[in-house]
Amino acid sequence: MATTLSEAYRNHPLNLHHIIPLDFSSIRTLPDSHAWSQSNDSDNNFSYNESLSIPIIDLIDPHAMEQIGFACEKWGVFQLKNHGIPLSVIEEVEVESKKLFSLPAEEKLKALRSPGGATGYGRARISPFFPKFMWHEGFTFMGSSDDAKKIWPKDYERFCDAMENYQNQMKVLSEKLTHMILTFLGINNSSQENKWVGSTNHIGAIQLNFYPCCPEPNRAMGLAPHTDTSFLTILHQTLTNGLQIFKDGSGWVPINPNPNTLVVNIGDILHIMSNARFHCALHRVVVNKTKQRYSMAYFYGPPIDYVISPIVINCVVPRFHALTVKEYISIKAKNLGGALSLITTT
Numbered sequence: 001m002a003t004t005l006s007e008a009y010r011n012h013p014l015n016l017h018h019i020i021p022l023d024f025s026s027i028r029t030l031p032d033s034h035a036w037s038q039s040n041d042s043d044n045n046f047s048y049n050e051s052l053s054i055p056i057i058d059l060i061d062p063h064a065m066e067q068i069g070f071a072c073e074k075w076g077v078f079q080l081k082n083h084g085i086p087l088s089v090i091e092e093v094e095v096e097s098k099k100l101f102s103l104p105a106e107e108k109l110k111a112l113r114s115p116g117g118a119t120g121y122g123r124a125r126i127s128p129f130f131p132k133f134m135w136h137e138g139f140t141f142m143g144s145s146d147d148a149k150k151i152w153p154k155d156y157e158r159f160c161d162a163m164e165n166y167q168n169q170m171k172v173l174s175e176k177l178t179h180m181i182l183t184f185l186g187i188n189n190s191s192q193e194n195k196w197v198g199s200t201n202h203i204g205a206i207q208l209n210f211y212p213c214c215p216e217p218n219r220a221m222g223l224a225p226h227t228d229t230s231f232l233t234i235l236h237q238t239l240t241n242g243l244q245i246f247k248d249g250s251g252w253v254p255i256n257p258n259p260n261t262l263v264v265n266i267g268d269i270l271h272i273m274s275n276a277r278f279h280c281a282l283h284r285v286v287v288n289k290t291k292q293r294y295s296m297a298y299f300y301g302p303p304i305d306y307v308i309s310p311i312v313i314n315c316v317v318p319r320f321h322a323l324t325v326k327e328y329i330s331i332k333a334k335n336l337g338g339a340l341s342l343i344t345t346t
């Protein structure tokens with residue numbers, strides 16, 4: 001499936017300045033190119049309130065399915081414990097990711113994402129939609145060792161093994177969550193909507209994110225507000241705060257790291273399939289003056305030729321037009337946050 005997701009992005013090439021990150025290791029002050037006019041300081045004065053905390057769900061709880069369903073309705077995101085991913089598998093990607101981002105800029109640039117490509121090193125794909133650049137470096141992996149070989153011609157195996165083990169474990173967990181979610185939505189295991197789950201015909205991609213320490217964190221942005229295109233995303237974050245979810249009426253709510261807990265969020269595809277019953281959480285990352293931050297996201301979803309259409313029963317009106325994953329990726333590549341409203345039926 002790796003090649004087919006790349007295929008979906010091939011028709012939407014980016015300019016090199018939207019791909020090549022700043023060499024953060026040589027920067028001591030915030031350059032104008034990275035200074036967001038509006039300070040994000042004022043929306044950081046969020047006060048803790050029990051009803052405003054993102055649910056932590058225990059996957060081995062007998063009521064996990066309902067809890068997941070309710071969290072998807074209210075928040076579009078939840079934290080997951082007893083998820084079954086061995087700690088060693090997570091630690092390995094963390095080690096390899098730190099090794100990758102600490103390389104000198106010229107080494108990382110050997111694996112720079114090509115303008116029409118989907119994998120490799122570079123800025124976030126959403127960069128062209130924002131007037132300023134983000135305080136961030138990323139590396140996208142979709143199962144092939146080609147990019148790692150460019151950086152470590154003889155020594156790429158450790159990196160690739162770590163990524164592959166992570167990807168395999170994340171796929172199994174994604175399938176489990178998808179079955180629970182579709183059951184919650186009233187879809188049985190043998191129906192059409194379920195056919196892609198558990199097959200090799202799916203989209204699976206890992207995004208390694210690195211947010212270096214920032215001289216003026218309040219005027220910078222780690223990752224600008226976005227929703228994920230996936231069906232669902234599973235995220236591991238290291239112990240530095242920064243991830244925030246936008247909640248209507250409350251503003252930016254932090255999702256601070258909890259040991260042994262993964263963050264699961266709903267992407268656009270599941271939002272469409274649930275006929276907007278599930279929220280797809282707008283999220284962003286803010287940066288830190290003294291602590292660098294790493295995260296590893298796994299994006300899971302149906303293959304690019306799969307037709308996404310709202311699952312509705314009885315006389316409920318579908319709120320979105322049916323379209324293929326590839327068509328949706330194309331609309332999103334041109335419109336980002338405006339993509340969902342372009343496919344609504346009303």
Ligand SMILES: C=C1C[C@]23C[C@H]1CC[C@H]2[C@@]12CCC[C@@](C)(C(=O)O1)[C@H]2[C@@H]3C(=O)O
Pocket residue numbers: 005118124125126127140205207226227228229230299
């Ligand atoms: C499988 C995916 C999901 C992608 C595109 C492709 C590879 C890289 C992913 C991200 C990772 C960073 C945020 C995001 C918004 C971005 O800029 O690149 C994501 C995007 C999406 O969810 O649309």
Ligand SMILES: O=C(O)CCC(=O)C(=O)O
Pocket residue numbers: 207209223228235237242243283285294295297
């Ligand atoms: O770094 C994070 O916590 C979030 C990353 C993210 O949103 C993404 O990779 O899509």
Ligand SMILES: [Fe+2]
Pocket residue numbers: 226227228283
């Ligand atoms: Fe995201």
